[in-house]
Amino acid sequence: RKEVEQxxxxxxxxxxxxxxxxxxxxxxxxxxxFWYRQDCRKEPKLLMSVYSSGxxxxxxxxxxxxxxxxxxxxxxxxxxxxxxxxxxxVKNSGGYQKVTFGTGxxxxxxx
Amino acid sequence: DxxxxxxxxxxxxxxxxxxxxxxxxxxxxxxxxxxxxxMMRGLELLIYFNNNVPIDDSGMPEDRxxxxxxxxxxxxxxxxxxxxxxxAVYFCASSLLVPGSILTGELFFxxxxxxxVL
Numbered sequence: 603r604k605e606v607e608q609x610x611x612x613x614x615x616x617x618x619x620x621x622x623x624x625x626x627x628x629x630x631x632x633x634x635x636f637w638y639r640q641d642c643r644k645e646p647k648l649l650m651s652v653y654s655s656g657x658x659x660x661x662x663x664x665x666x667x668x669x670x671x672x673x674x675x676x677x678x679x680x681x682x683x684x685x686x687x688x689x690x691x692v693k694n695s696g697g698y699q700k701v702t703f704g705t706g707x708x709x710x711x712x713x
Numbered sequence: 714d715x716x717x718x719x720x721x722x723x724x725x726x727x728x729x730x731x732x733x734x735x736x737x738x739x740x741x742x743x744x745x746x747x748x749x750x751x752m753m754r755g756l757e758l759l760i761y762f763n764n765n766v767p768i769d770d771s772g773m774p775e776d777r778x779x780x781x782x783x784x785x786x787x788x789x790x791x792x793x794x795x796x797x798x799x800x801a802v803y804f805c806a807s808s809l810l811v812p813g814s815i816l817t818g819e820l821f822f823x824x825x826x827x828x829x830v831l
Contacts, residue, residue, distance in 0.1 A: 638820075645804060645822035646756070689756070700769065701746070701820065705755030 603628050606692050606704040614710045619680050623707045625690030626672045634693035635666055635673045639686045640706065646689055649675075680711045719805050719823035727831050731793040734826045737786055738807030746820065747780055747790050748804040756804070762788065763810065795830045802827050 608625045615621045627635075635652035650657065652664040652673050663676040677684055690704035718737040726732055738745050747759040760770040762782045770780070777796070782788040792799055802825045808818040 645824055646820075647822070648819045700758070700761075702758070703748075703756040 604704075605629060605694075605702045606690055608690050608704040608707045610705060611708040612710050613707065614712055615680055616712050617680055617682060619711075620676065620678045621680055621709065622674055622676045623688055623690075623709075624672050624674050625704055625707075626670075627690075627692045628671070629692070629694050630668075630671060632671075632692045632694050635664075636691040636693075637662075637664060637673075637675050638689040638691055638703070640689055641686045646703075649688070677709075680709075682711050682713060685709055685711045717805055717807050717821050717823035719803075719826050721826055722824065723827045723829075725829045725831065726795055728796055729794040730830075731791065732795045732799075732828060732830075734790040734803050734805075734828070736788045736790070736805030736823060738788070738805070739821055740786065742807035742809045742818075742821075743785075744808045744810045744818070745782060745788050746806040746808070747788070748806065748822075750802045750804060750825075751800075759790070759803075792828075795828075797830045800828055800830050 606627050613621055637649040638646040639649040640646040650659050650664055652666050654666055656665045661678045665674045687706040687708045689706045692702050694700050720735045743764050745762045748756045749759055750756045758772045760780045761768050765782045778792055780790045804822050804825045806820040806822045808820045810818050
């Protein structure tokens with residue numbers, strides 16, 4: 603089983619729609635969680651951290667469910683500019699706190 | 714700040730040739746990561762340096778791959794000899810990790826080096 607798993611998509615949604623992505627992780631000792639965004643042919647960039655109590659940043663909401671070992675990202679009122687690949691990132695505990703990326707979920711927002 | 718700088722941005726080479734990719738991390742960052750990205754496998758961690766010391770190289774595919782970090786401002790990833798299956802985008806990222814902190818510093822990526830081995 604992969605350490606971090608995501609549905610690759612693509613998710614094709616109309617402008618203004620709400621869309622949610624899930625990500626599961628295998629290591630129950632994982633400590634920190636993040637969502638990165640990667641535009642086509644660009645480098646990944648941090649979108650937001652994911653906190654235990656859940657957190658919101660404008661139209662974006664991130665949730666963590668430790669019992670089920672998954673994190674989610676909700677995007678409300680989708681914009682064309684939200685089209686990108688969203689990477690789930692998990693940081694494990696232990697020696698040097700390894701950072702592992704999921705393979706990403708592709709989102710295409712359609713006019 | 715100029716961000717993480719990688720070179721070359723694109724490299725096309727023939728099988729068997731040596732390839733050297735270069736990275737200059739953000740000044741003040743103490744951690745450097747080399748990742749490889751392909752459509753099939755996504756972002757794979759190749760090697761991680763902390764304070765210029767290789768900490769985890771378990772992701773390095775085989776002996777053909779080697780990485781060095783001679784000082785805090787420079788790192789290289791070398792492939793010798795290169796093979797067509799090495800074709801990918803290679804990203805370098807740097808971060809400031811605080812010892813004992815459970816919060817990893819944000820990873821800042823360079824623009825990547827797109828390698829094509831014919």
